[in-house]
Amino acid sequence: MKALRALRTLSTFPTKPHRNPTFLHRLYTAQPQQTLNETEGDSVFDSSDYAIPSLDDTHSAEKKELTWDEKFRERADKVVFGKDTQKAKVRIFQEDEDERKNRTLARALLEAALVREEEEDEEVKEEDQRSLSVGIIGAPNAGKSALTNFMVGTKVAAVSRKTNTTTHEVLGVMTKGNAQICFFDTPGLMLKKSGLPYKDIKVRLESAWSSVDLFEVLMVVFDVHRHLTKPDSRVVKLIDRMGAQAHAKQKRILCMNKVDLVAKKKDLLKVAEQFKDLPGYERIFMTSGLKGAGIKDLSQYLTDQALKAVQRPWSEDPLTMSEEVMKNISLEVVRERLLDHIHQTGRTCEMVLSGSNSTLITNKLSQRKILVGKNGSKIGRIGIEANEELRSIFKRQVHLILQVRLK
Numbered sequence: 001m002k003a004l005r006a007l008r009t010l011s012t013f014p015t016k017p018h019r020n021p022t023f024l025h026r027l028y029t030a031q032p033q034q035t036l037n038e039t040e041g042d043s044v045f046d047s048s049d050y051a052i053p054s055l056d057d058t059h060s061a062e063k064k065e066l067t068w069d070e071k072f073r074e075r076a077d078k079v080v081f082g083k084d085t086q087k088a089k090v091r092i093f094q095e096d097e098d099e100r101k102n103r104t105l106a107r108a109l110l111e112a113a114l115v116r117e118e119e120e121d122e123e124v125k126e127e128d129q130r131s132l133s134v135g136i137i138g139a140p141n142a143g144k145s146a147l148t149n150f151m152v153g154t155k156v157a158a159v160s161r162k163t164n165t166t167t168h169e170v171l172g173v174m175t176k177g178n179a180q181i182c183f184f185d186t187p188g189l190m191l192k193k194s195g196l197p198y199k200d201i202k203v204r205l206e207s208a209w210s211s212v213d214l215f216e217v218l219m220v221v222f223d224v225h226r227h228l229t230k231p232d233s234r235v236v237k238l239i240d241r242m243g244a245q246a247h248a249k250q251k252r253i254l255c256m257n258k259v260d261l262v263a264k265k266k267d268l269l270k271v272a273e274q275f276k277d278l279p280g281y282e283r284i285f286m287t288s289g290l291k292g293a294g295i296k297d298l299s300q301y302l303t304d305q306a307l308k309a310v311q312r313p314w315s316e317d318p319l320t321m322s323e324e325v326m327k328n329i330s331l332e333v334v335r336e337r338l339l340d341h342i343h344q345t346g347r348t349c350e351m352v353l354s355g356s357n358s359t360l361i362t363n364k365l366s367q368r369k370i371l372v373g374k375n376g377s378k379i380g381r382i383g384i385e386a387n388e389e390l391r392s393i394f395k396r397q398v399h400l401i402l403q404v405r406l407k
């Protein structure tokens, strides 16, 4: 598939640069014009150094025509490569064509959906605006980020198989009619076996715990599949603690998440039964942040809460993404790409973002070498993928600069 994608990319360049091996090397290793030094100085990825095909390049595929006489080509292929080469090539082109059609259809559907939404969006007067703050709390890997992403409809928090990847509170905003809901994705807060917060907690955990009471709604999320297979006493204590008493100013709800992984639905009822008598929770939801199950109900509940809330002007313009949200999204996309490419547990580097410029700061030379890769191939690949994703999220060109620096 990757090879196919690379071939398609090659076919969009007008001057057949694929005959040039230097170009091929650059495409696969994502090297910028100048060679990056793996060990010394700062390594920089700048998206403007790369000829990344524009978002409209799918149309150029329509212009693609076979330039050879198929009869002669087939004979030549038989002599040089063996019988099936030509057929395989035709098959590849057909698959390519199918994929292109699917992409065009998906794009048309998406655009139609967006147009309808835009038409429905009417300006809401300030006196009619309602807003609600929602905190999401749960054990590491419970699926808090994925759930936030699904509700907000865009990527606001990195999702990865490694735990504690959410390293700061990320704001996501969902606007429906007069209601605007702001989500705060807390870091993976955990309790000790005793049911109390860790004493040796780092600053970020302390601030996250103390901010919990500030939210108007608190969603406690846990992985129900894991709970059924290997219950974690710390998670049970977290659920119990948060649901023990009704809060005067805060509504609390429990989300049994990852329900898609549970084969027997009866098991879900058993778990719901286990937590049903906790007076602190107003509702229990069964959700899947990955597949979307139960999200409609959850969104509706939150919208109702927002509409009941006192009038408060929206903090975000629903039609334009604030600079801060865009910054957070950019950081999370880069972080996610980093995690995909750097297969190491624990934290490899700090990230600092100013504008479109991300600086990755590492402590060790060895880590820096891994991040940069041979001739800058790793950071280049991360940069290209992140840039591509950001362009599709923001629907416009993005100038992304990644720098790797030693502390």
Ligand SMILES: Nc1nc2c(ncn2[C@@H]2O[C@H](COP(=O)(O)OP(=O)(O)OP(=O)(O)O)[C@@H](O)[C@H]2O)c(=O)[nH]1
Residues within 6 Å of the ligand: 138, 139, 140, 141, 142, 143, 144, 145, 146, 147, 158, 159, 160, 161, 162, 163, 164, 165, 166, 167, 187, 188, 189, 257, 258, 259, 260, 261, 287, 288, 289, 290, 291
């Ligand atoms: N099958 C399934 N997997 C999910 C679901 N939600 C999340 N995941 C997966 O679970 C893993 C962790 O998800 P995250 O959303 O990063 O979890 P988190 O609670 O934000 O993790 P921390 O940032 O460590 O606190 C990822 O591999 C997700 O793809 C779900 O509803 N169903």
